[in-house]
Amino acid sequence: MFKKPATLKPASTLKSSARRAFITHLQSLYPALAHATPEQIAEVVPAGLKQCGATTSGGHKAVIYTDEKGKPLWFEVGHEAASALQQSQQQHKKQAHNGKGKANNVQSNLAEVIPTIYALWLMPTLLPRLPTWPQIVDPTLLGGSALMIPGLLPSPHTFPDDLQWREPAEQGDGTTEGDKDGSSSSGSSLPQKTSLVAITAYPSPVPLVIARLETDMKDIITKRASGEKGKAASTLHALGDHIWELGGKEDPPNDEEVQTRSAVVQQPPSDDAASNVEKGVESITLSDDKPADTAAAGQEDIKDEGVDNKQKPGTGENKFTVDEVDEILHLALLLSLKQIAKQPGTTLPMPTSALYSTYVLPNRSSQWPPLDAKGRKRARIAPSLVASAISDNGNDGKILEAESTDIRHCSAKKLAKWIKQEEKHGLFKTKDVKGKDTVITTINDSHADLRGLEAYLTIAQAQQQGATEADGSTTANGPNGVTNPSATTAPKAIIVIERFWRPSSSCVKLFQEMGCETSNPVSKPVIRKHVLQFIQEKELVDPRNQAMVRIEDPHLTHALYPKASLKDIPAALRREELLERLLSVSCIEFHRTSRLTPEHAAKVTQSNAKGDDASALENLELDKEKGEIVGQMTKGAAQLxxxxxxxxxxxxxxxxxxxxxxxxxxxxxxxxxxxxxxxxxxxxxxxxxxxxxxxxxxxxxxxxxxxxxxxxxxxxxxxxxxxxxxxxxxxx
Missing domain, CATH: 3.30.780.10 (SUI1-like domain)
Structure with a gap:
């Protein structure tokens, strides 16, 4: 909506009475604002608030509310834009006339005012937050596209409760009723169709996109759990658009700041805190001994200061210490960098968010200490990389719980800081791009830690094994229903492509003289064997240069140069050059694509490499239960x-x-x-x-x-x- 610059009109400052009425209107729209302190309200609706009329590039009427410096905090859009202020003033006068001191919380006929990402960075709980993957946020959502249901996190993390604001009455003893479909939010409190939501890039809680739901959140959660398609939300405003540019193109805040602001807003002020507000205290700190019923449900303590590296991030037998999480993520980073360095199709620079979500998270070890790639014994990892695991005294290890070993539970606590720490090891180099994500520019693939790293069983591999076993093979389940990586799986079939050639009319006589098959296609090693034998029998090797073959035989000459004049024919060619020209100029290529088990594939490949006249496929007993299929001989080269x-x-x-x-x-x-x-x-x-x-x-x-x-x-x-x-x- 605001991807292109809008046409702005001169701004005017709201009067104090208009600002008070506007605050009342916003509190009716956003319950979190109704429970905020005066200082928090003053941040998102500051004194000196300005109103600016605008017209979007699509011709839509809009009104933008900014602070004194021009930073957009709220906006209206549509044919009813600017009606919110008029409506709020009328309602304010009506309440004053009737002697009512509180705003009406009924939202049915209230004009919509939408917060900007700048307002959400100040008060993150204004809107329900909907997490998605970083690669979905950028470039899809930041480019203005809609958020599709498959792009959401899987259940039960589709609409996590710890990112939502709850009224004190809902919290009760600090808990909320879980929804039956696996969401942690109760069905009655889930956003409805057309509701506004803030979209975050998992695992960060920072809002980056404002969107409108295309269907009820309850239906979205159900569809995501069942793998259905559909549109979840339409983008209204996002980081990088014109409204963001009007605010000075500020970078998003860090995760700790947003977490702190979320926790403060979710705490209903105590009596002492309320008295402090009345006295004009600028800041309020939450006491450590606050009662359970006022604690933010599900919030995690991620303060940087005072973290004990031996303290576990949570309770339970499979929880990990901060030291262990640091080593798990570092090991996953090493494997990720090694994979990227070996992939010719992977392009650098790469955003650090993509590196973390696409590579590091799936490459975390499935168990700590790590198991080898087959999941049968301890992996041979350098002791310096798994120092915390050495003290396990030979125990069976802990199955990795993904949620307890992400970036939020390491010593850095946030991705940017963690990347900078890892860069100091000399593994890679980064570059900060203004207004965008930090990118990886180069990888030091000669680093000793990368060269000496051996494969281990990752979370992605363990999940894949579990899915394969669930399809019918034998399974062995570990604690909490996690598939035991040591369970054996049936060998999968792999693709084998065989290439064959048959002589064309210009080459038939040569093949007949060589004694090679002319009616059925044969492999390249078979043709090479007959060509070399022909060269030896005809004494065509150049005596002055044994690597060269003289082009003197008439059948060979016609096969290699069927339409060339004598002056264009060279005196000699190298053996491999001669063979390649013979196949490309005078032979017709065929191919056969088969699906075989690794054992059978090795036999076929070895047979063809030896130059056997008959393919090993003819003598194999195929196992169709393992998906083995022999393809048909097809004319032409195999398509990619x-x-x-x-x-x-x-x-x-x-x-x-x-x-x-x-x-x-x-x-x-x-x-x-x-x-x-x-x-x-x-x-x-x-x-x-x-x-x-x-x-x-x-x-x-x-x-x-x-x-x-x-x-x-x-x-x-x-x-x-x-x-x-x-x-x-x-x-x-």
């Missing part, structure tokens, strides 16, 4: 899976995937799996020219998801990355 990274509608980045049918992959199921993994909207559409026998589909997914696509193709479908072509069209 194509992944195009494009930019649409300004800053929206999307990924388009085609040719998955070539490898017997169900396109619709692939889209569904991808949507579940990345948490972004994904769909599958039929391309022109598609038939029942030869289907052609295009898979669409929001964001640059090349890593997730690589991982899904490799882990679930056994497709090597050399069979995937990435075309990044976002680079200029």
């Amino acid at each position: 899976v194509k992944v195009e990274i494009k930019t649409r509608q300004g800053r929206k980045v999307i990924s388009l995937i085609t040719n998955v049918e070539v490898y017997a992959i169900d396109a619709e199921q692939f889209a569904a799996d991808l949507m579940r993994i990345v948490g972004a909207s994904a769909s599958c559409s039929t391309l022109p020219g598609s038939t029942a026998k030869h289907p052609k589909h295009e898979i669409f997914v929001q964001g640059d998801q090349r890593k997730a696509i690589f991982d899904l193709l490799e882990s679930q479908h056994g497709l090597d990355r050399k069979h995937v072509h990435i075309h990044d069209m976002t680079k200029k």
Whole structure:
């Protein structure tokens, strides 16, 4: 709505009476503001509040309320813009005439006034907060796109209770009734359709986007839990738009500041605190011995000062100390950097938020101390990297609980500080981009910690094993229902592509003279064996240079240069150059795509490499229960899976995937799996020219998801990355 600059009119300062009426109007709209202290109210509705008329680039009428320095705090938009102030003044006069001292809390006919992100940074609990993944926030939501249901966090974290404001009457003894669908919020207190929400980039609590719900939150939670699609919320205002620019392009506050402001607002003032407010005290501190019924339910203590590194972040047998969390995250970072350095398709610079959410979180060890990649024994990790685990005295380890080992429970407490700490180890270099996320520019892949790191069982791998076992194989469950990583899984089938060639008319006589098959396609090692034997029998090796082969035999000459004149034919060629030219000029290529178990795939690959006349596939007994399939011999080279990274509608980045049918992959199921993994909207559409026998589909997914696509193709479908072509069209 405000992606392009709006046309502004001169601003005017509100009178004191108008400001008081405006505050009453806002308190009727936002209960958190009604329970705030005078100092907190003065921050979001300061003295000297200004009103400025505006017209958006789309022609919509708007009113923006700013402080004396021009920072936008509230705005109205639509044909009823500017009616809120008029309505509030009329209501204020009516209440004064009737002798009523309190505002009417009925919100049915109140004109809507929307807080800006600047107001939410001052009072984060004004709106319900809805977390989503960082890669969904930027660039999707910051680009003005809607938030789709698959982009939300899975249940029970879709609408977490610890990010919401609750009236004191709702808290009672400090607890709230859990919703039956897995949300921690009760169904009666969930936002309804058209309600305003603030969207955060998990795990940060900082609001970055203001949006309007497209359906009831209860339905959104239910649909997210069942994997349904749909639009969750439409973006109204976000970091980076014109309203944000009017405020001086301020950077978002840190997580600790927002957590502190959230906790203060959620505390209803005590009698002593209320008396302090009346005396004009500028700041109020919450006492440590506050009663349980006034404590903020579900809030976590994340203060930097006074943290004991041996203190556990929570209670329970699987909770971790701060030292352990530091080592778990550091180890996950090492594995992530090693993976990124080995991936030619991964581009730098990379936002640190994407590094943390896409790589570090899935790469945390599934158990502490870490297990090896097979989950059978302790991983061989340098003692300096797992110092806290050495003192375990040989216990069986603790199953990792993801929520207790994220950035909020380490010593740094926030992502930016943690990145700076890790950068001091010399693992990578960063660059701060003004107004945007810090980015990783280079990785020191020669660092000793990276070179010496051995693989261990990660959370993502353990979850994948658990999903495979749940489909029918034997499972072994550990504590809290977590799949035991040591449980064995059936070997998965992988893709094997065999290449064959058959001589064309210009090459048939040469193949006949060599004694090579002419009617059926044969592999490259078979052709090489016959060519080398032919060269030796015809004595075509150059005596002055044994690496060169003289082009003197008429059949060989015609096969290599069927239409060239004598002056264009070289006197000699190298052996490999001769073979490659023979295949490319005078032979017709075929291929066969099969899905085999690793054992059978190794036999077939070894047989073809030896140059056996018959493929090893002909003698194998296929295990169809493990998904083994032998493909048909098809003319032409094997097509690559194509992944195009494009930019649409300004800053929206999307990924388009085609040719998955070539490898017997169900396109619709692939889209569904991808949507579940990345948490972004994904769909599958039929391309022109598609038939029942030869289907052609295009898979669409929001964001640059090349890593997730690589991982899904490799882990679930056994497709090597050399069979995937990435075309990044976002680079200029």
